Amino acid sequence: MASSTRASKVIAGEKLAALGATNLTTALELFAASNALQQSTSLRSMLSDPSAEVAGKEQVVRQVFGAKFTEQTVGLLIELSKLRWSATRDLPAALEQLGVRVAAQSANIDQLQAELFAIEQTASSDHELELALSSNRDSQAKRALVSKLFAAKVSESALALALQAIDSSAYKRFAQVVGQYGVWVAEYAGEFVARVRVARELSTAQLERLEAALNGVYGKKLQLNVDVDPTVIGGIHVAVAGEVIDATVLTKISNARLQLS
Numbered sequence: 001m002a003s004s005t006r007a008s009k010v011i012a013g014e015k016l017a018a019l020g021a022t023n024l025t026t027a028l029e030l031f032a033a034s035n036a037l038q039q040s041t042s043l044r045s046m047l048s049d050p051s052a053e054v055a056g057k058e059q060v061v062r063q064v065f066g067a068k069f070t071e072q073t074v075g076l077l078i079e080l081s082k083l084r085w086s087a088t089r090d091l092p093a094a095l096e097q098l099g100v101r102v103a104a105q106s107a108n109i110d111q112l113q114a115e116l117f118a119i120e121q122t123a124s125s126d127h128e129l130e131l132a133l134s135s136n137r138d139s140q141a142k143r144a145l146v147s148k149l150f151a152a153k154v155s156e157s158a159l160a161l162a163l164q165a166i167d168s169s170a171y172k173r174f175a176q177v178v179g180q181y182g183v184w185v186a187e188y189a190g191e192f193v194a195r196v197r198v199a200r201e202l203s204t205a206q207l208e209r210l211e212a213a214l215n216g217v218y219g220k221k222l223q224l225n226v227d228v229d230p231t232v233i234g235g236i237h238v239a240v241a242g243e244v245i246d247a248t249v250l251t252k253i254s255n256a257r258l259q260l261s
Contacts, residue, residue, distance in 0.1 A: 002086030009094050015079050016098050019072055024106045024160060029073040030099035031164045033065060037092035038169050047081040048091045057081040089169075096168060097184055100161060104185045107157035113189075115158035116182040117225045119150060124175035133166065133174035142166045186223045194222040197229045197237040214238065 016022070037044040043064065047057055058078045065074055077095075085091050104112060123130045129149075133142055146162050154162070165177040186193045194214050202210065207224065214222050218240060238245040 004084045005086040005090040005094070008080075008083035008085055008090075009097070011083055012080050012094050012098060013101070015076060016101065019076060022072075022102045022105060024103060024157060025070070026073055027099045027102035027106065027157075028160060029065075029069045030076075030095050030102060031160075031167075032068070033073070033077055034092040034095035034099065035167045036064065037095070038089075038167075041088075044088045044092060047077075048085045048088045050084050054082055093170070096164070096170065099164065100181050100184045101188050103157045103161055104188045107155055109185065109189045111155060112157055112161075113182060113185055113223050113225075115154040116161065116178055116185065119154065119158065119162050120175045120178040120182065121227065122149070123178065124173075130173060130175055134172060139166060182223075182225070189223075191221050191223045192218060192240050194224050195239045196224055196226045197232050198226065199228070199230060199232040199234050201228050202226060210236075214240070 019026075037047065043060070046052060046060055058081075061074060061077045061081060065077060069077075080091065080094065085094075123133055132145065135142075143163050143166050146166060147159070150162055151159055161181050162178060165174055165181065168177045170180055171177050183193050196210070207226070211222065211224055214224070222240065236245075
């Protein structure tokens with residue numbers, strides 16, 4: 001991420017915090033704005049162009065979104081359009097991340113994290129479902145499928161994020177987008193996500209010991225997402241913020257073979 005966008009994202013977060021009370025409607029409006037910018041090259045270019053006049057940007061924002069969004073969201077969009085972005089795609093991406101943050105603020109964090117992980121696992125473990133949700137088929141059909149699968153099982157905030165994942169350009173695969181949302185929610189909560197793969201389900205005591213050990217290593221609270229994967233054979237595989245701790249039996253065997261070859 002270039003320095004201009006990095007600095008602008010910090011300012012965007014501060015401006016969001018300055019709004020005071022927000023709710024899930026705010027998140028949905030931020031998602032809608034992000035999607036609109038992703039779909040319109042001209043609109044995206046206009047609002048992220050540092051040489052464009054501020055008055056002109058404000059007029060465009062009000063013309064496009066004024067009748068649809070609350071004044072609170074419109075004002076935030078105007079403020080973000082004044083910031084400098086390294087690439088035109090960075091503005092809609094920032095809006096999407098802010099939307100996830102607002103959805104998290106409107107929810108029980110622990111419950112939301114668990115629900116997002118469950119949605120991600122449901123999609124990634126079913127090849128046909130993942131293909132259906134990640135394909136170029138009609139967006140409304142995919143949204144209907146997500147609602148059918150999850151509306152009665154998860155919170156309103158989790159469902160809103162799952163539906164937004166359908167339209168997101170963050171990744172090609174639906175499960176990857178939901179997984180990224182989980183990372184953003186953890187960041188908002190001041191946590192890291194530890195993705196754990198084991199051969200068999202861990203007991204409560206084992207989970208507590210693992211969580212305590214990882215929290216000690218990284219010096220902060222981690223959100224543990226545990227995936228039971230028979231291919232692990234034995235041992236444990238942990239990934240945190242790009243760092244991998246691989247203590248699986250398969251890896252140990254592979255390392256032994258390399259040493260003997």
